[in-house]
Amino acid sequence: MKIFPASKIAEIDSYTIEHEPIESIDLMERASRKLFKRIVKKFPAPRNCKIFVGPGNNGGDGLALARMLAEKNYAVEVFIIKISDCLSKDAEENLQRLKIFKTVDIYEMASVDAMPWLFPDDIVIDAIFGSGLSRPIEGLPLEVIKAINASEAKVIAVDIPSGLMGEDNSKNDYNGIIKADLTLSFQFPKLAFLFPENAQFVGEWEVLPIGLHPDIIEKEQTPYKMLSREFVKSLLMPRKKFDHKGTYGHGLLISGSYGKMGAAILASRAGLRAGMGLLTSHIPRLGYEIMQTAVPEAMVSIDRSDIIFTEFPDLNQFNAVAIGPGIDKKQNSYRAMIELLKESKVPMVIDADAINIIGEHPELKDDLPMGSVFTPHPKEFERLVGKAEDSFTRNKMQREFAKEHSVTLVLKGAYTAIACPEGSVYFNPTGNPGMATAGSGDVLTGIILSLLSQGYSSKVATIIGVYLHGLAGDLAAEKIGMEALTAGDLINYLPKAWLRLKK
Numbered sequence: 419m420k421i422f423p424a425s426k427i428a429e430i431d432s433y434t435i436e437h438e439p440i441e442s443i444d445l446m447e448r449a450s451r452k453l454f455k456r457i458v459k460k461f462p463a464p465r466n467c468k469i470f471v472g473p474g475n476n477g478g479d480g481l482a483l484a485r486m487l488a489e490k491n492y493a494v495e496v497f498i499i500k501i502s503d504c505l506s507k508d509a510e511e512n513l514q515r516l517k518i519f520k521t522v523d524i525y526e527m528a529s530v531d532a533m534p535w536l537f538p539d540d541i542v543i544d545a546i547f548g549s550g551l552s553r554p555i556e557g558l559p560l561e562v563i564k565a566i567n568a569s570e571a572k573v574i575a576v577d578i579p580s581g582l583m584g585e586d587n588s589k590n591d592y593n594g595i596i597k598a599d600l601t602l603s604f605q606f607p608k609l610a611f612l613f614p615e616n617a618q619f620v621g622e623w624e625v626l627p628i629g630l631h632p633d634i635i636e637k638e639q640t641p642y643k644m645l646s647r648e649f650v651k652s653l654l655m656p657r658k659k660f661d662h663k664g665t666y667g668h669g670l671l672i673s674g675s676y677g678k679m680g681a682a683i684l685a686s687r688a689g690l691r692a693g694m695g696l697l698t699s700h701i702p703r704l705g706y707e708i709m710q711t712a713v714p715e716a717m718v719s720i721d722r723s724d725i726i727f728t729e730f731p732d733l734n735q736f737n738a739v740a741i742g743p744g745i746d747k748k749q750n751s752y753r754a755m756i757e758l759l760k761e762s763k764v765p766m767v768i769d770a771d772a773i774n775i776i777g778e779h780p781e782l783k784d785d786l787p788m789g790s791v792f793t794p795h796p797k798e799f800e801r802l803v804g805k806a807e808d809s810f811t812r813n814k815m816q817r818e819f820a821k822e823h824s825v826t827l828v829l830k831g832a833y834t835a836i837a838c839p840e841g842s843v844y845f846n847p848t849g850n851p852g853m854a855t856a857g858s859g860d861v862l863t864g865i866i867l868s869l870l871s872q873g874y875s876s877k878v879a880t881i882i883g884v885y886l887h888g889l890a891g892d893l894a895a896e897k898i899g900m901e902a903l904t905a906g907d908l909i910n911y912l913p914k915a916w917l918r919l920k921k
């Protein structure tokens with residue numbers, strides 16, 4: 419699913435109005451009907467609804483929704499916040515349509531003194547500002563937003579929490595944003611929903627399709643996309659009758675050190691479960707028996723060092739290389755990294771301490787093999803790319819890094835973002851907080867290495883890998899809950915994740 423900036427959404431609206439064709443008031447009616455249906459399903463009548471309305475079309479949605487809820491036996495009160503002298507044309511039309519309903523009290527709020535008391539079981543509908551917000555909120559609407567946020571009522575935001583910018587909130591005033599429990603977004607999610615600091619405003623969110631024109635959605639370009647099962651499935655290569663293990667590639671995994679052999683085991687097992695034909699695990703000498711016992715399917719390459727990574731085998735036999743899980747970052751490992759980056763001609767996954775080593779020795783960035791994939795969590799990202807005060811800025815830095823160094827740069831998190839060299843960013847919807855547990859990242863590294871070895875491009879291997887990893891987490895959490903989930907469970911649920919993905 420594409421994610422558009424607010425300006426593009428306005429273009430898509432206009433195109434729909436012109437080419438469907440549909441009157442703008444009827445498009446508003448259709449959108450509001452969707453809101454209405456969702457709210458009725460989630461919060462059945464009778465309920466008290468207090469609807470706060472602003473001057474634009476977001477307010478218009480609120481007014482249309484008020485009429486629909488009143489028809490369905492909700493007790494509805496509408497508060498029109500006096501922000502400008504007039505309402506938008508369609509909002510005004512919906513106000514006139516609403517006035518016919520004698521059961522709905524309509525108040526004009528010229529000051530916050532007119533703010534009603536909000537009870538915990540009230541439903542507050544936030545239709546103050548939508549995607550037309552052009553600057554941080556001040557004055558009366560700011561006071562109203564603060565009062566709503568101070569209440570215990572259930573808050574439902576129409577399209578986007580009022581005050582939140584769709585993309586860039588780096589200059590926003592965080593006191594002037596509605597804290598919604600539920601955000602019902604029209605047709606597309608907004609980029610801002612995917613950033614952790616905005617979770618407090620967006621709450622749960624859902625997308626309501628409102629039938630915007632498919633031709634323009636197809637045609638309009640945007641760098642931001644949300645992964646879907648259908649899309650990821652369409653990238654899979656089928657297995658053929660006469661395929662053999664050579665068909666599915668040979669990967670080299672460099673991982674583990676004294677005290678961190680678990681990372682090597684997890685990444686190796688995950689790699690094999692993700693379908694690679696052959697895996698060689700390069701580990702320090704002390705890990706030999708551990709690896710041979712825990713992962714009998716893997717071949718083992720032994721470092722001359724007992725405890726860390728200091729050398730690597732002949733690279734010619736491998737289709738892809740991964741380095742990082744549990745390797746530590748001793749001086750000798752750094753030296754071996756210099757050689758590895760110079761010699762490797764195949765795509766590499768660079769994770770964990772391998773990222774930290776590059777962060778400490780930025781000159782190594784000049785030697786990255788074509789098609790490298792970086793998989794940092796936010797702290798590693800900071801060491802590699804730099805510090806950002808907010809997620810939008812971080813996302814920009816991520817895109818720029820991917821472009822400048824021609825690499826795929828993954829930023830792991832609740833909505834893991836995959837930035838590709840050509841400028842696009844894919845967000846991953848799978849995964850859950852049960853995966854915030856030691857070793858989940860090692861599992862991801864093994865999976866991406868596996869897909870690279872099988873011949874998927876760096877971009878596709880990363881997309882499939884990230885989606886599958888999260889899906890395994892979701893299936894595991896469904897069965898065993900989030901608290902008890904460990905990284906090993908992600909591997910155990912990979913078979914089911916494959917089946918679900920291919921269904």
Ligand SMILES: NC(=O)C1=CN([C@@H]2O[C@H](COP(=O)(O)OP(=O)(O)OC[C@H]3O[C@@H](n4cnc5c(N)ncnc54)[C@H](O)[C@@H]3O)[C@@H](O)[C@H]2O)[C@@H](O)CC1
Binds near residue numbers: 427474551552577578
């Ligand atoms: N996507 C669609 O096709 C549809 C969109 N609709 C709604 O239309 C909304 C967008 O409508 P609008 O473009 O009218 O935008 P808004 O409803 O967000 O309101 C914009 C108005 O507020 C003013 N404004 C902006 N920032 C302000 C600030 N900080 N302080 C005071 N005033 C400020 C603007 O000058 C403008 O008059 C969407 O969010 C959605 O709710 C729906 O009607 C259905 C159809």
Ligand SMILES: Nc1ncnc2c1ncn2[C@@H]1O[C@H](COP(=O)(O)OP(=O)(O)O)[C@@H](O)[C@H]1O
Binds near residue numbers: 794857858859861
């Ligand atoms: N709240 C969450 N929702 C979805 N996925 C999560 C969440 N927390 C962690 N994850 C996933 O778990 C993995 C954690 O990786 P990482 O921090 O490198 O762990 P480790 O270093 O312990 O291996 C990432 O893929 C991340 O996207």
Ligand SMILES: [K+]
Binds near residue numbers: 476545546576577580
């Ligand atoms: K809103």
